[in-house]
Amino acid sequence: MTDSLGTRDRRHLWHPFTQMADWERDEPLVIVSGKGCLLVDEDGREYLDGSSSIWVNLHGHRKPAVDRAIKRQLDRVAHTTFLGATNPPAVELAERLVELAPAGLSRVFYSDNGSTAVEIALKMAYQYWRQRRPAPRPEKRRFMHFRHAYHGDTVGAVSVGGIDLFHETFRGLMFPSTTVEFPYCYRCPWGKQPDTCNLHCVGDVQQALETNAHETAAFVVEPLVQGASGILSMPPGYLSAVADLCRRHEVLLIADEVATGFGRTGRMFACEHEAIQPDLMCLSKGLTAGYMPLAATLATEEIYRGFLGRYDEFRTFFHGHSYTGNPLGCAAALGSLEVFDTENVLEKIQPRITHLWRGVRRHLGDHPHVGDIRGRGLMVGIELVKDRATREPFPLEEQVGNRIGRVLRDLGILLRPIGSVLVLVPPLAMTRPQLTRLVTGVRTALDRVLDGGQ
Ligand SMILES: Cc1ncc(COP(=O)(O)O)c(C=O)c1O
Structure with missing residues (x-):
């Protein structure tokens, strides 16, 4: 036996x-x-x-429309490389994501999971400032993140993580990132009460930006809800205040919607609740409705254009994965978006x-x-x-x-x-x-x- x-x-x-x-x-x-x-x-x-x-x-599991979308693609081809070629579901999905995403996000870079979506956003932000035209800002090489944040387990994502239990072991591998207190209202770091605090917490972000913006490439934020830190939730008005402050201090805003995206918070994306427009947005998890490992990092045209140039200028984004743009994953995501529409x-x-x-x-x-x-x-x-x-x-x-x-x-x-x-x-x-x-x-x-x- x-x-x-x-x-x-x-x-x-x-x-x-x-x-x-x-x-x-x-x-x-x-x-x-x-x-x-x-x-x-x-x-x-x-x-x-x-x-x-x-x-x-x-x-739900075995949703007919998603099953069908994957099977249809499987009858054509399961995977082809995104290096030197493209494929129909990847193109169509990019169009749909740009339509759905907050205004300004017009470029889609695929990968396989939430951590890589974040990793890519960090590297894009870092490289963007180094080669920005007309005035590069290579000194902007640090990041900001919230205490208790979780953005994944690859080394870059861990570097912008704030859960000591998970991240402390790897301190020696991590690059420096500035920690900002999260407005954990139940245990308010400033000892305030939510009904009388007048968003005291925003002042802390302002101070952190005033001190660090000159050397900070981007602030990585989970909009509205920090999931893996225990569903810690931002008080109303806080997210839009943070987005405004980032804009004013010329710090890119990376919205990590890996957990909050695709309806989880009641809207397609959590950013919509406070009408914020991030510079970069990370998607995975619900992207394929839980069927296939796929992720996407969305960027603004401004960031994308910062990477254009002659071949020998080497402004290229030197990053990719074997399964980038995987047609089966993209087909699953299209099947899921069809369900959003038809149902x-x-x-x-x-x-x-x-x-x-x-x-x-x-x-x-x-x-x-x-x-x-x-x-x-x-x-x-x-x-x-x-x-x-x-x-x-x-x-x-x-x-x-x-x-x-x-x-x-x-x-x-x-x-x-x-x-x-x-x-x-x-x-x-x-x-x-x-x-x-x-x-x-x-x-x-x-x-x-x-x-x-x-
Ligand atoms: C907000 C957020 N970002 C990134 C990740 C990492 O995603 P993955 O586990 O697919 O690498 C997670 C996973 O829970 C997450 O909740």
Whole structure:
């Protein structure tokens, strides 16, 4: 008899962001299929996909229009190089992205994942200033990022990351970047209250720009919601204030919409909520509705033109990947955008968003260990605390989030908590009854793990 898949997995595999000593002790979940917002394991048990398979899935699994788009492309060709050639889905997708993106973004550079989309934006910003015409500014070589930020795991993306637990180990490999405090209202770094603070936090960005703009190429920002730091959300008006300040100080604004893009916050892109126009924008995750690894970095014409010149001027952007412009990925993305159009997805999700937030407030708002509920659209973070009155956090070693995630799995719900923050990021297609099941399941798991909330 052959060994189980779980045993074979543990013999050879190494999983991301996973303490493998723990993994080796446990029986892994083996997902074999999916349909809509449900995933099915090898024993036929069904699970609600409460994290959209790590924030990528939009329209559910095995969505016919996306399946069809990929199959159609597969009947033509799976992959051809983007060096010296182009392909129909890549061209068509670029046109669609430019139509949908905030005004001013007119150029599309493809890659494979969120980290590379960010890496490319950083390198474009850096090189742009070095060779800008008519007045190059090579001294603008630093970056700015927020505390708690997460922009991916490649070395450049880590350099603009602000989660010490993930990033500190690699300090020696990283290039210098200026940290700006994030307006984490529940634990305001300036000790202010949201209703009376008058956006005190904007002053901090202003100061950082006044001090550093002369040597700063770009400020990397996740618009509205810092996802991987625990769905930390900006107060209203903050994002547009930051965008204005960047513009005034001649610092490029990189909008990392890897997590927030494609409807996740209730609009196609989070930038739209405050009508900001970034200079560079990073897309991945939902770009292919959770089907294929594909990413895009969008740039303004101004940045793009900075790279034009005679061959021997070597202004070229020397960057690329084997799978740049992959036709199957681009076809999947086109299939997804077709679903947005034909099914009025952005309209349809509004009542679902209202339903989700109502449910979260009703079923979780009064729990003695729920400290903060935050987020936007279909991105909800629930910060659990040991003591609601003092906001004392749970020590990381207690692994409260992981323990709750384990109980949820037994209840047929898959979530991926971040530390003590429960993160609900359902597919845009999750139905109202499924959303209710998700929220009530979280309440049950909370009560079980935290001893009836006592
Ligand atoms: C905002 C943001 N940027 C970048 C990334 C990195 O994306 P990837 O995991 O596809 O490299 C992530 C991943 O969670 C993200 O949330």
